[in-house]
Amino acid sequence: MNGGLVAWDDAKVHVGAHGLHYGTGVFEGIRAYETPAGTAVFRLREHLERLARSAQLVSLTLPYSVDEVRAGILELVAANGLPECYIRPIAFSGAGALGVAPCGNPVEVAVLSWPWGAYLGDQGLTQGIRATISTWKRVGANTIPHAAKATGIYLNSMLAVVEAQRAGYDEAILLTDAGYVADGSGENVFVIKTAGSRRRRSRARSFPGSPETR
Numbered sequence: 001m002n003g004g005l006v007a008w009d010d011a012k013v014h015v016g017a018h019g020l021h022y023g024t025g026v027f028e029g030i031r032a033y034e035t036p037a038g039t040a041v042f043r044l045r046e047h048l049e050r051l052a053r054s055a056q057l058v059s060l061t062l063p064y065s066v067d068e069v070r071a072g073i074l075e076l077v078a079a080n081g082l083p084e085c086y087i088r089p090i091a092f093s094g095a096g097a098l099g100v101a102p103c104g105n106p107v108e109v110a111v112l113s114w115p116w117g118a119y120l121g122d123q124g125l126t127q128g129i130r131a132t133i134s135t136w137k138r139v140g141a142n143t144i145p146h147a148a149k150a151t152g153i154y155l156n157s158m159l160a161v162v163e164a165q166r167a168g169y170d171e172a173i174l175l176t177d178a179g180y181v182a183d184g185s186g187e188n189v190f191v192i193k194t195a196g197s198r199r200r201r202s203r204a205r206s207f208p209g210s211p212e213t214r
């Protein structure tokens with residue numbers, strides 16, 4: 001935390017932190033995996049380069065270089081000694097002025113790490129999950145620069161997943177304003193098109209009265 005190793009219980013943030021009030025923060029979600037060569041962090045540099053781009057997009061000046069954060073993360077993973085772990089670097093506008101514009105507030109940088117299994121549960125990996133299309137639209141590019149992985153944007157994701165879970169689903173899929181698939185509340189969406197799915201589509205086309213036959 002801000003350059004030093006801090007015990008979990010002592011890693012505290014001031015209630016006046018600007019990021020707490022206005023969501024002025026950026027973060028990454030990174031994983032380290034057990035490999036025959038020891039614990040390995042997946043695409044660490046790329047994640048940290050994205051963190052730096054996210055910070056730039058929301059006008060946060062990071063007090064550390066990508067190399068410095070990278071060294072800190074490797075030190076943290078080694079210190080924790082977990083064979084596999086989740087790694088969450090976060091940079092946010094700290095305590096100071098509480099106007100909406102963060103005037104000279106210090107930018108705090110912390111990296112949390114803990115064991116975290118499959119995001120949607122082990123059963124989800126083998127049996128799939130139930131997802132629903134959210135009534136909440138993904139925040140548009142002209143609303144917040146959503147290429148930035150910014151903390152404040154996640155209010156949008158939180159609303160979507162809470163709505164989905166209340167309706168009995170595991171996850172929400174958010175659409176853009178134009179109705180295209182954007183992403184899940186906490187993950188990307190990939191589609192696998194198979195020969196089978198083409199066959200199913202052609203059966204649908206020949207169904208009497210279906211719009212595709214007109």
Ligand SMILES: Cc1ncc(COP(=O)(O)O)c(C=O)c1O
Nearest residue numbers: 028029157183184185186187188
């Ligand atoms: C809203 C959202 N979309 C997509 C992703 C996938 O991120 P990545 O680009 O790191 O795979 C995440 C992961 O945190 C997410 O929270």
